[in-house]
Amino acid sequence: MEHTVSRRAVLAAGGALLAQNLRADEPKTKLKIAVFSKHLPFLQGDELTAKVAELGYDGLDLTVRAKGHVEPERVKQDLPPLVASIRKHGLEAPLVTTDIVDADTPYAADILATIADLGIRRYRWMPPGALKYDAARPYDAQLAELKPRIAKLAALNEKHKLCAMWHTHSGVQYVGQPIWDLHILMRDFDPRYIAVNFDIGHATIEGGIGGWGNSFHVTAPRVAGIAVKDFYWGKGAKGTWDRVWCPLGEGMVHLAEFLKMVKAGGFDGPVQQHLEYPLKTPEATYAAMTHDLRVLRSAMAQAKL
Secondary structure, eight states, X not given: OOOOOOHHHHHHHHHXXXXXXXXXXXXXXXXXXXXXXXXXTTOOHHHHHHHHHHTTOSEEEEEESTTSSBOGGGHHHHHHHHHHHHHXXXXXXXXXXXXXXXXXXXXXXXXXHHHHHTTOOEEEEOOTTSSBOOTTSOHHHHHHHHHHHHHHHHHHHHHHTOEEEEEOOOSXXXXXXXXXXXXXXXXXXXXXXXXXEEEHHHHHHHHTTTHHHHHHHHHGGGEEEEEEOXXXXXXXTTSXXXXXXXXXXXXXXXXXXXXXXXXXXXXXXXXXXXXXSOOOSXXXXXXXXXXXXXXXXHHHHHTTO
């Protein structure tokens, strides 16, 4: 019987071979690197997971949030097949990114139950600006008021054996922005259930020359995830200074120094790669991902991570 090979099968085989060759040329690292699916909104389903595998990543950090790859209200239906596709392509699903603020966030219970059933043990919570300080009130009192909400989420995480990682951001009056406040907020909670996702790009924006290092040291015992991106300070059209996101290794982030701290702290993953600088086309996005992944893998290999 004559067998017909589809064009799609040929392309898939070619993509798999390209991915294998890319990985063969890369420095070897112990820790796995996942890319944030936010940067690939133009890909869905199997196309998304196949492309991430082709580009040489180890895993995918899926957006399970409004306008993400999985909408919260459809998490039970849509997340399992997408995770199955991730694993079919030899990737890992070490975490998801959510809009969860506390246990009462709509669909939070559904999201946590679903990821637990899928064997995903970590998720990012607290989107940027979700909680802001009231400058007219003492900050310590506001932090104390937040602890019961965290306690309720911690209990839900313990039930499902999950770890919620608060992603560190930069901004104005965000709770968690200075990072020392996360130490105050979380020190009474078990780090297996309430933890930090340390973003070295945002931490450098807020920490300048050395404050980012102090921030990492104070939170290191409960850092359960790390996000990597780069930036420099520049002036906008109005002449005001602002952060300018850029390719990894071209900005102000002290990547090698940071990774030495990560190694010394015994961190075991996951590492997430973010690309916040403007990319106008899918092709430009893929080229940027390839560049930043190679820079990150090289730096991690030198740090023996």
